[in-house]
Amino acid sequence: MSPAIDALPCGEGPVRGSTYVPSTPDHVLWGRLPCEADDPVARVEPGAEVTFDTLSHEGILEDQGRDPRAFFGAHDVAHVLDDAVALCATDERTHPRTFGVDGPHVVSRPVHVEGARPGDLLAVTVRETLPRVPYGVVSNRHGKGALPGEFPLDGAPVFSAFASVDDTGTRGQLPLVAGGERLVEFELHPFLGIIGVAVAGDRRPHSVPPGPHGGNIDINLLTVGATLYLPVQVEGAGLYVGDPHFAQGDGEVALTAMEASLRATLQVDVVPHEDAVRRFGELAGPLAETSEFLVPTGMDEDLDVAVADCVRAAVALLQARWGMDPSLALAYLSAATDFDISQVVDVVKGVHARVRKSDFARVDR
Structure with missing residues (x-):
């Protein structure tokens, strides 16, 4: 340990x-x-x-x-x-x-x-x-994941990779090859x-x-x-x-x-x-916030629809929070906002946007 x-x-x-x-x-x-x-x-x-x-x-x-x-x-x-x-x-x-x-x-x-x-x-x-x-453990199983039918290899029903924590407690470790001593490390x-x-x-x-x-x-x-x-x-x-x-x-x-x-x-x-409507508009689903970002979400079994829903949620958020014109909001999102795939493995796929709050510093003054 x-x-x-x-x-x-x-x-x-x-x-x-x-x-x-x-x-x-x-x-x-x-x-x-x-x-x-x-x-x-x-x-x-x-x-x-x-x-x-x-x-x-x-x-x-x-x-x-x-x-x-x-x-x-x-x-x-x-x-x-x-x-x-x-x-x-x-x-x-x-x-x-x-x-x-x-x-x-x-x-x-x-x-x-x-x-x-x-x-x-x-x-x-x-x-x-x-x-x-x-x-911890990272698993691939049941013909799911992003590459069903390709992984797990050799038709195994489940592949479980055991991951350890390094001596600093800040990095995870996986072996480069099964049973090997060389380790890949990640935060x-x-x-x-x-x-x-x-x-x-x-x-x-x-x-x-x-x-x-x-x-x-x-x-x-x-x-x-x-x-x-x-x-x-x-x-x-x-x-x-x-x-x-x-x-x-x-x-x-x-x-x-x-x-x-x-x-x-x-x-x-x-x-x-x-207060919720004033700050965020009418939310149809989860919204996250960090010190740097507002994070609207989109979810659907179809990843294309999840992306579209996330974009709509982001436009509505910019309208409610800062009164931004929807066409200009879409332009801003295209120029400055990352739309990330949260996960593609939970039946309903998830997308979240990272709207940088500091971009609106002049508006908030």
Whole structure:
């Protein structure tokens, strides 16, 4: 185990938030997202910080043996999280899930935010991300990813690459060849792939495709300091998180990126409808914000449609925020804004734009 990162079992180590949600079996769903009918595991006031333990699905799935001690033991891992072992030991009565039908993700049960109503925005700001383990997994499986039918090679059902963390705790490592000692290194930027709000009704959505509720949006800009705005669907919002990453490239082309468990602290705030419209216009889906960018999104099974939806969302944002003429807004976006592919592997593909806030400094004066 790398000395730079100590394991963080549930209930141990630093907890920043005033409310703590562990990833023990009674606090999570597996493969489905919360809906209005799900009872909250906690209730908080706007402005509160909530600390979630999150659990990666890699190393616990059925096609990896559903035995994390055996899976990670093969890579000489000294400590496997007890909550991973406990979840794998549950049965259909407590965690109904059908492999290959339901999603793979372990997702927290919902947190009720007082005063959040449909039409408002839930503002979720990432305050802290702490690695719970010094390793992760990148997988390619099920004929998915960006190159289905070509990978995994040799017709294997699943290829799982074990990724370690270097002694500084800031870089991931993959071998150049299987079993080799030469390593490829890359920067770590921990974030949560799933941040969402509960949907109306009593049917839990599949955990894979993202949507207006957020969910599995996989936007790697959502690191510490970033805020995600989500249109509230039900009273109390029903905030949930999951799908922790240590790193991900835009696109996430293999199917997963460096999936690894995190302890994440999020601050929750409510933006009333009128204020939300004044600041951002009428949002049909998630909007992110960093210190540098406003990040509108577009999502659809067709990547071309996702791009078009993202462009429309960006034009509407420029109109609402700065009163920009829509034709000039489109011209500005073409000249100055990057449209990035968030991911192409979650059935519903995602695109996000990076609108540089400093470009409008003179307008804001």
